Amino acid sequence: MGDVARDAEGGREVGREVAAAYGPRRVPLLFLNVVIIAVCGLVYELLAATVSSYLLGDSVTQFSLVIGVYLTSMGLGAWISRYINMRVARGFCEVQLLIALIGGTSAPVLFFVFGLTGKVAVVLYLEVTVIGALVGLELPLLMRLLEKDLQFKDLISRVLALDYVGALFASLLFPLVFVPMLGLVRTALLMGFVNAVVGLWATSLLRFELRPSARASLRVRGVILAVALAVGVIKAEALTEMAEERVFRDPIVYAESTPYQRIVVTSAHESFQVYLNGQLQLDASDEYRYHEALVHPAVAALGRPLRRALVLGGGDGLALRELFRYPQVEAVTLVDLDPGMTSLSRRFEPLAALNRRSYEDRRLTVVNEDAFLWVDGEAKDGREAAWDLVVVDFPDPNNYGLGKLYTRHFYQRLRALVAPGGRVVVQSTSPLAVNRSYWTIIATLEAAGFVVHPMQVTVPSFGVWGFGLAGVGDFAAPRELGAPEAGGRFVPEGLRFVDSEVMRGMFVLPRDMARVEVEVNRLDNQILVRRYEAEGERWR
Amino acid sequence: MALDGLSRRDLLRIALGAPFMGLAPRLLSGCGPGRGVPEGELLDFGRARAHAALRDSRGMTLANMPADIARERRGVVVVGGGVAGLAAAWRLVGEGGLGERGDVLVCELEDVVGGTARAGRSELSAFPWGAHYVVAPFSEDRAMVRLLGEMGCFEGVDRHGHPNAAEGAAVRELEERHFFEGRFSAGLYPGDGETAEEKAERERFGRRMDALAGAVSARGRAFTLPVSQVAEVDGVDAAALDRMTFAAWLEAEGFRSWRLEWLCDYACRDDYGTSAAACSAWAGLLYFIARRRPEVGLEDRAVITWPEGNGRVVEHLARQVGATRIETGAMVLDVEADDAGARVLVVDRAGRARVIACDSVIVATPRHVARHVVRAYREAPPAWMDAFTTAPWVVVNLHLSRRPETVGVAQAWDTVFIGSASVGYVDAQHQRGRDHGPTVWTWYRPLFEAGEVRKQCEAVGREGWVEAALSELELGHPDIRRCVVRADVGRLGHGMVRPVPGLRRHLESARVAPHPRVRVAHTDLSGVALCEEAVDHGLRAAEEVLAARGGDVRSWR
Numbered sequence A: 001m002g003d004v005a006r007d008a009e010g011g012r013e014v015g016r017e018v019a020a021a022y023g024p025r026r027v028p029l030l031f032l033n034v035v036i037i038a039v040c041g042l043v044y045e046l047l048a049a050t051v052s053s054y055l056l057g058d059s060v061t062q063f064s065l066v067i068g069v070y071l072t073s074m075g076l077g078a079w080i081s082r083y084i085n086m087r088v089a090r091g092f093c094e095v096q097l098l099i100a101l102i103g104g105t106s107a108p109v110l111f112f113v114f115g116l117t118g119k120v121a122v123v124l125y126l127e128v129t130v131i132g133a134l135v136g137l138e139l140p141l142l143m144r145l146l147e148k149d150l151q152f153k154d155l156i157s158r159v160l161a162l163d164y165v166g167a168l169f170a171s172l173l174f175p176l177v178f179v180p181m182l183g184l185v186r187t188a189l190l191m192g193f194v195n196a197v198v199g200l201w202a203t204s205l206l207r208f209e210l211r212p213s214a215r216a217s218l219r220v221r222g223v224i225l226a227v228a229l230a231v232g233v234i235k236a237e238a239l240t241e242m243a244e245e246r247v248f249r250d251p252i253v254y255a256e257s258t259p260y261q262r263i264v265v266t267s268a269h270e271s272f273q274v275y276l277n278g279q280l281q282l283d284a285s286d287e288y289r290y291h292e293a294l295v296h297p298a299v300a301a302l303g304r305p306l307r308r309a310l311v312l313g314g315g316d317g318l319a320l321r322e323l324f325r326y327p328q329v330e331a332v333t334l335v336d337l338d339p340g341m342t343s344l345s346r347r348f349e350p351l352a353a354l355n356r357r358s359y360e361d362r363r364l365t366v367v368n369e370d371a372f373l374w375v376d377g378e379a380k381d382g383r384e385a386a387w388d389l390v391v392v393d394f395p396d397p398n399n400y401g402l403g404k405l406y407t408r409h410f411y412q413r414l415r416a417l418v419a420p421g422g423r424v425v426v427q428s429t430s431p432l433a434v435n436r437s438y439w440t441i442i443a444t445l446e447a448a449g450f451v452v453h454p455m456q457v458t459v460p461s462f463g464v465w466g467f468g469l470a471g472v473g474d475f476a477a478p479r480e481l482g483a484p485e486a487g488g489r490f491v492p493e494g495l496r497f498v499d500s501e502v503m504r505g506m507f508v509l510p511r512d513m514a515r516v517e518v519e520v521n522r523l524d525n526q527i528l529v530r531r532y533e534a535e536g537e538r539w540r
Numbered sequence B: 001m002a003l004d005g006l007s008r009r010d011l012l013r014i015a016l017g018a019p020f021m022g023l024a025p026r027l028l029s030g031c032g033p034g035r036g037v038p039e040g041e042l043l044d045f046g047r048a049r050a051h052a053a054l055r056d057s058r059g060m061t062l063a064n065m066p067a068d069i070a071r072e073r074r075g076v077v078v079v080g081g082g083v084a085g086l087a088a089a090w091r092l093v094g095e096g097g098l099g100e101r102g103d104v105l106v107c108e109l110e111d112v113v114g115g116t117a118r119a120g121r122s123e124l125s126a127f128p129w130g131a132h133y134v135v136a137p138f139s140e141d142r143a144m145v146r147l148l149g150e151m152g153c154f155e156g157v158d159r160h161g162h163p164n165a166a167e168g169a170a171v172r173e174l175e176e177r178h179f180f181e182g183r184f185s186a187g188l189y190p191g192d193g194e195t196a197e198e199k200a201e202r203e204r205f206g207r208r209m210d211a212l213a214g215a216v217s218a219r220g221r222a223f224t225l226p227v228s229q230v231a232e233v234d235g236v237d238a239a240a241l242d243r244m245t246f247a248a249w250l251e252a253e254g255f256r257s258w259r260l261e262w263l264c265d266y267a268c269r270d271d272y273g274t275s276a277a278a279c280s281a282w283a284g285l286l287y288f289i290a291r292r293r294p295e296v297g298l299e300d301r302a303v304i305t306w307p308e309g310n311g312r313v314v315e316h317l318a319r320q321v322g323a324t325r326i327e328t329g330a331m332v333l334d335v336e337a338d339d340a341g342a343r344v345l346v347v348d349r350a351g352r353a354r355v356i357a358c359d360s361v362i363v364a365t366p367r368h369v370a371r372h373v374v375r376a377y378r379e380a381p382p383a384w385m386d387a388f389t390t391a392p393w394v395v396v397n398l399h400l401s402r403r404p405e406t407v408g409v410a411q412a413w414d415t416v417f418i419g420s421a422s423v424g425y426v427d428a429q430h431q432r433g434r435d436h437g438p439t440v441w442t443w444y445r446p447l448f449e450a451g452e453v454r455k456q457c458e459a460v461g462r463e464g465w466v467e468a469a470l471s472e473l474e475l476g477h478p479d480i481r482r483c484v485v486r487a488d489v490g491r492l493g494h495g496m497v498r499p500v501p502g503l504r505r506h507l508e509s510a511r512v513a514p515h516p517r518v519r520v521a522h523t524d525l526s527g528v529a530l531c532e533e534a535v536d537h538g539l540r541a542a543e544e545v546l547a548a549r550g551g552d553v554r555s556w557r
């Protein structure tokens, strides 16, 4: 104890000496510190308020609560400062680094926690309290460091004035520069970095008031922190993905936000998975079951040769792969909303390999448009009914934008594009998990004038899955695999899942998937979206 | 930043009205109009041309025309190419032409037809400048059934014989959403946090409306559209309901939930440009009841809409009438008639005046225009004239390069901000099924306020209104400013007739022709501004003309 007291005394002695020699420059520099500290402090507060209104909604309440808690905590910090009687300089530097750490990671941590638990309020207010208290601690400590250099009235007036100026900078920079240019996560990391640098700088401005060992320790930690935060600023994109990884279970190998959706590819068990907006679209290890079942029975059911095929949705290119197994195919058009998805399937090597580079096939035409509008346009143009086979493979109807692609209106327009004897196969959600949704799709196809054979298949990563095989006019469920040809059938090679016997089994629906009477899905009721959501609840 | 001499705070108050000002500090501290207001133009409907023409032709009447003025002969002249005028011409043409006595000519002041139902078009989308939907009619509204039937809006009839709206014609789900407490939710009613008491009140309100919707006598219904089919029904004192305001009626019935109050006030502002406190109880109830029939099921009738709004109806009518029978840019200055015939003084697009002699005239303009144009009104203004007042509207068309972000329910045709003075916006591309990429949002603000506030609002220019609209939309779409590529503003100085208490009892007199050869048609003659009413009056006036010519006229009404 005695040591410490002497140290403190000694420090003060040295401080006076230094102040004499070093003072004229040191004081303005410490005042610059005040401004920077004020900027960072207010930015953390604004960040917390923005993140909370983002994640918790009700911005008015969130903003005023955060501001209230923050100000109270600052008061708390100021009050605590009186208990720091020794090693004020060290305390100041420590506080700086702590703010850098906690403030700098505040936004990433919040998003991370939200991704993990879906809840964020507790952590948020904890963060606000701690940051507020630390910021509140900072100014009194700094003022005490400066008290020997200046008269009290000068000190108080300058420190407070600069503090408020800093607040002004922050409130201008935050909405005009930081949020639009950096985003929330990067802004937090950048402020943390600035705090860490200021902390480091303070170790040199206050070097005569710090013991060498304390200075060294502070500097090492400061450098590590600053470097870590700087890396964070540069790699913030990866951090967002790390947060997502908690949601996706498996390591993310690719992620992209297109104007239409968020595409995430994860990798696990020597396989990979593609998610659209968090919904699993395919698992490379068992997608062949899904895509073989989607395409080959429909081909086998054709009442005419297979020459022209249309794929709606299905940007992953896997239905294309199955179609191109048939050499008699002359032309395939794929309509997928998202250029991000089709270019991923073309360029992302694992996926390109999986779809056997179907996108390079010269028979393919890719159209990036909303299939609803494309079909509407074709039907209006009075195009002849020219498609032998239509593969409809959209994501599940979990919003109205997708729900419109499962309406009677859409199917009616589509029907007009199908050649006589042509077939349409529709991905129709799970007849087991969301039974009523499945039958709504089948009933809607029927209401649009199709004859439909319901189908089911098991895909381990999805569960039991369902399709509707539809045609205009009566037709029988297929019994033999292969595309009809002069004098027989062409059966493609290399199939891993379907053969004629397995295919016949797909048209048998067990009792627990039996038909239920349901209303037809229309554009002006979109009951499917609500039904799917309600049924899906049970399985989540 | 000051726009039109107003601060951002003023603009917010104007856009949102007083109740919303709690949010202002946050908005004001948020990203301001950094990059300035997007470009666009200001359209003053009716006003610009009318004022210019009036300046050039001040005091021009049929009486003081030079003898050598150009003259022309027609069968019937229709003054005004809004829905009412076009419907009248549609009816006359539908009778197989008017024979050797001359054809129909519609004179429309603006460069395009449509009036308050006109549409605009850009590379991004077609969009409305005013009326944007009609409600699927019941079978009794034969005129609307015929019109919308011609347009292919129906598929079959239900078991009561009422036409079913076709799937592509009825508004696509999600029809409506509202912004409340930081997020969008489905529907118009702000149900989040509703108490048991409020819920009970809402249900009681529904039952009350059903009871009134079921008020039928041998002669007809107490509330229906068009209002010419409204009949006396025991237990419904229409005259008394017309004397009180809707707000007073709600109060008297013990409806006190702010949520319900908001919905009712919104309904009046949306359909009538008038607050519930200024709107008659009769009109307020008409909104809720006319499209409701207990026996058909309590679901309200389907709403029918198009990207360009009722501009589609206008286009259909204009096509049926034929381009040769419509003259745009033609302002009618005077209409007079005597036993020998009627005469119309027109100034055409090039500013040339001419006189059209004809058998009959149908004046399909609002009252405030008819009062100056029709000589009989001008010389002896009828007592009822002053009972007609109008509410101005401001329409902001925001052309978007992409869809802004949304918190909560995404994609709806109609979006409303709870607590705001505006009535929200409609998305032009919604009905086409386009959920991504460019579209036009049409934002509506009725100037329902009186006195100072109204004057202040009327002084706001294009930039001010765009800023006001964006300030509101920013609440729910934080990045909207980055999506807007163009913003046009339309001011409809006399947008809608105001169904204020006491107006209804004058309607019958106002419908009476000022001269047997001069018939009147316009939605304001029903005391409410609705497509159904415009069509009804157009057909009535046309059939009055046809009847006067003699012969057997089968009514379309």
Ligand SMILES: Cc1cc2nc3c(=O)[nH]c(=O)nc-3n(C[C@H](O)[C@H](O)[C@H](O)COP(=O)(O)OP(=O)(O)OC[C@H]3O[C@@H](n4cnc5c(N)ncnc54)[C@H](O)[C@@H]3O)c2cc1C
Binding pocket: B046, B079, B080, B081, B082, B083, B084, B085, B107, B108, B109, B110, B113, B114, B115, B116, B117, B129, B130, B131, B132, B133, B134, B330, B331, B332, B333, B364, B365, B366, B369, B373, B393, B395, B444, B492, B495, B496, B521, B522, B523, B524, B529, B530, B531, B532, B534
């Ligand atoms: C902002 C707004 C939104 C609306 N939304 C809806 C809606 O969604 N659904 C609905 O049913 N109703 C709506 N309405 C009501 C709409 O007014 C009616 O549906 C209908 O379009 C009225 O038609 P009208 O022909 O009676 O009158 P107007 O539209 O007023 O037509 C009168 C015409 O006369 C012309 N004219 C005026 N003076 C002269 C002259 N001297 N010479 C020649 N021509 C002249 C005008 O230019 C105009 O074209 C809305 C109205 C407004 C203002």
